[in-house]
Amino acid sequence: MAIRNTPDAKTERLISLAMTLLAARRPLTKEQIRRVVGGYVGTESDEAFEKMFERDKDDLREMGLPLVTRSLDAFHDDEFGYQIERGSYALPEISFRPDELAVVGLAGRAWEHTRMAQDAVGALTKLRSVAGQEDAEAFAGLEPRLRVREAAFDPLKDAVLDRRAVVFYYRSGGVGQVRTRHLQPWRLLSYKDRWYVTGFDLDREEPRVFRLSRITSAVQLVGETGAYEVPPEHDARAMITAVFDTADPSQTGTARLRVRPGRATTLRRHATLTAEATGEPTSPGTAGDWDEIEIPLGVYPSLADEVTALGPDVVVLSPPDLREAVIARLTAALGGQAATEESR
Amino acid sequence: MARRKPEPANVRTGRLMALVPWLLDHPGIEISEAAAHHGVSETQLRKDLDLLHLCGYGPYHDELIDVDYSDGRVYLSNAETIPKPLALERDEAISLILALESLTPLEEDENGPAHRALAKLTAVAIQHGADDLDIMSEEPPAVLTELRDAMARHRRVHLRYHSPARDETTERDVDPMRLERVDGLWYFEGWCHVQRDTRLFRLDRILAVTVLDEDGTAPADARRHDLSGGAFSGAEYPLATLRLTPQAAWVAEYYPTEERVDLPDGSLRVRLRVSDPQWLTQLVLRLRGNVQVVAPSDLREAVIATGQQALDAYREPVTRSGHSGL
Numbered sequence: 163m164a165i166r167n168t169p170d171a172k173t174e175r176l177i178s179l180a181m182t183l184l185a186a187r188r189p190l191t192k193e194q195i196r197r198v199v200g201g202y203v204g205t206e207s208d209e210a211f212e213k214m215f216e217r218d219k220d221d222l223r224e225m226g227l228p229l230v231t232r233s234l235d236a237f238h239d240d241e242f243g244y245q246i247e248r249g250s251y252a253l254p255e256i257s258f259r260p261d262e263l264a265v266v267g268l269a270g271r272a273w274e275h276t277r278m279a280q281d282a283v284g285a286l287t288k289l290r291s292v293a294g295q296e297d298a299e300a301f302a303g304l305e306p307r308l309r310v311r312e313a314a315f316d317p318l319k320d321a322v323l324d325r326r327a328v329v330f331y332y333r334s335g336g337v338g339q340v341r342t343r344h345l346q347p348w349r350l351l352s353y354k355d356r357w358y359v360t361g362f363d364l365d366r367e368e369p370r371v372f373r374l375s376r377i378t379s380a381v382q383l384v385g386e387t388g389a390y391e392v393p394p395e396h397d398a399r400a401m402i403t404a405v406f407d408t409a410d411p412s413q414t415g416t417a418r419l420r421v422r423p424g425r426a427t428t429l430r431r432h433a434t435l436t437a438e439a440t441g442e443p444t445s446p447g448t449a450g451d452w453d454e455i456e457i458p459l460g461v462y463p464s465l466a467d468e469v470t471a472l473g474p475d476v477v478v479l480s481p482p483d484l485r486e487a488v489i490a491r492l493t494a495a496l497g498g499q500a501a502t503e504e505s506r
Numbered sequence: 507m508a509r510r511k512p513e514p515a516n517v518r519t520g521r522l523m524a525l526v527p528w529l530l531d532h533p534g535i536e537i538s539e540a541a542a543h544h545g546v547s548e549t550q551l552r553k554d555l556d557l558l559h560l561c562g563y564g565p566y567h568d569e570l571i572d573v574d575y576s577d578g579r580v581y582l583s584n585a586e587t588i589p590k591p592l593a594l595e596r597d598e599a600i601s602l603i604l605a606l607e608s609l610t611p612l613e614e615d616e617n618g619p620a621h622r623a624l625a626k627l628t629a630v631a632i633q634h635g636a637d638d639l640d641i642m643s644e645e646p647p648a649v650l651t652e653l654r655d656a657m658a659r660h661r662r663v664h665l666r667y668h669s670p671a672r673d674e675t676t677e678r679d680v681d682p683m684r685l686e687r688v689d690g691l692w693y694f695e696g697w698c699h700v701q702r703d704t705r706l707f708r709l710d711r712i713l714a715v716t717v718l719d720e721d722g723t724a725p726a727d728a729r730r731h732d733l734s735g736g737a738f739s740g741a742e743y744p745l746a747t748l749r750l751t752p753q754a755a756w757v758a759e760y761y762p763t764e765e766r767v768d769l770p771d772g773s774l775r776v777r778l779r780v781s782d783p784q785w786l787t788q789l790v791l792r793l794r795g796n797v798q799v800v801a802p803s804d805l806r807e808a809v810i811a812t813g814q815q816a817l818d819a820y821r822e823p824v825t826r827s828g829h830s831g832l
Contacts, residue, residue, distance in 0.1 A: 170557060172515035177522060177561040184587045185563035200565045221516045225523070226595035252590035254630040262623040269605035269620075280517060281601035287521050288591040288598070290544060291528035300619065303657045306612075306687040308605055308641070323596070323635045333755070351640040355690030375759040392638075399642055425673045471792040474815040475673060485820065491794045492817045498795030499810050 167214070175201025179218055180227060180246070189232040189243025219244070227251050253288055260297035263289075268301045275310035277319075312357050312374035315350070317381035322347045325392075327364070327385030331378045340378055345370070346390045349398035360398045362390070369396070371405045415459050418479040420452040425475040429468060433457040454479070466491060521546075522554055524591040526571075529582045537578055555580065563587050599631035600639055608641045612650065646692060647709040650685065652717055653694055657682040662722035663696070666714040667707055672784055675713065680705070681724040695731060697724035704728050743779040746786060747800040750774045754796035757789070780805065787812050 270286035344364035437454035466487035562570035680696035
């Protein structure tokens, strides 16, 4: 007789298996389990039962049930039984106030990523079963979303948690060359909603940061579990901000810009207004009709980029190298629009 | 909660293993209340109860869980082998702790609910691994507090808002609908009384908020933006085709694209929604020739015209300020 292995049947079997092991006063052998748990009665062959039982055991362990193997007889190592360690499987005493439960609920719904969402909802389910009332009003209208778009996230999460080395193709910034990289990953970190992994780069033999969105291949876990340790002094946050943070304090001095009245609000937030327009803006070479501002050079990683983006609303008066940089960028941007026909 | 895909057996098992102890603690609970507490539909809960009725610690009838919900109230017995929910497993704890950590910057008060809940949770959760993943949340914009306050008290707000793409500052009255964090940015959605429509505002572009002493309940039929694909990816905006050199490839990561083709020379061709032509102009100018507007041609012409105009300004001799140029 073939037995059903629908999701319903499997759920029923897993719960019964858990209950059976929790109720048992001593370890149960595989044969006993096969006779007692309804879902296994009627398995076609020993092989089919073995296969099913192995997967069920893994599933229960993944759920957090400490299913252990015990020797049944002190003199014979080959007789094994299965047991769930009582006392260690249960959620410790915990209670939440209504507003705390509301924020836990908000956190549990925040992930927009299959595995993280599933895990968070799993945690929420367990906590709800011990918790009291939720203050539904406390965080009404607030929707913080946590997104993970990088496919490399799942394998790297496993690798980081298990301390396993990985290998992947990586496209570098700048010129964009793709190379194979070998890494012992240390920490997985989200900064400005992009995910980064820090670790020991086995090719360059030094700590490095990688941006997950630049990984162009599947991430393969290659090393043994627990193959290395994260240096206790490793500060992933400092490392990532050092590499990817924006403001450049090494640039000193100020730039003088001519700005159309009422425009370039973002630049003005960092700037001092040194002259105000007296009339309608005409030609930008004409003082009096434009505002003039002074802005420190170091507030942006590239002030030239910011100025160029604003197009005809801003003109650089000084320093000359900033003027040249903006002219070069505008010329390049316009040059890039040519050759349209062949690229179609 | 509507579930499109059938719930995997291990997920459902986890849910039911948590449901049983709660039901044992709440004998005679109304089905509707139990369903609401666990975030499932009543239909789903009945299916769950029917399934639990088949589970037991042995194959005989008196070893199975006894379930009775015939009068709309749930009674469970013979289920005492599952007296408590399972401990949080590693990945569950990590996922929830990370999400909670990302919420703590919203609270000015270190005794706020997110801080308190996080402390309780880390105390019971498995410690291992919680530090291996990290979310660095930036300080939320200062106006968040005022907007939350307005939303909680259903007050209308007066906004001064700057749109960098158009480089203009506007003022308007808005009835708050929700505050949403998407891709690291906070958005405020509300019913705008100037446009007579729902509008989305980026919090870092709100220059000032005044909470008005006026009811701020948005019209019941006000539509809500679907931000699931990222903000401003709406189908109402025109599609543009861009060619990106490898140096500008990040654009395809940064903005939601509808299509992405790797070209033989290493560059990318992407199609994306352009909510505002001026946004595209800024992007193209900023990226020094690494972005080419392939189509539509009117967008390309607009970008070229703006760039040319900017460049022309540098062809004229600059006069000193304080002196008349004419």
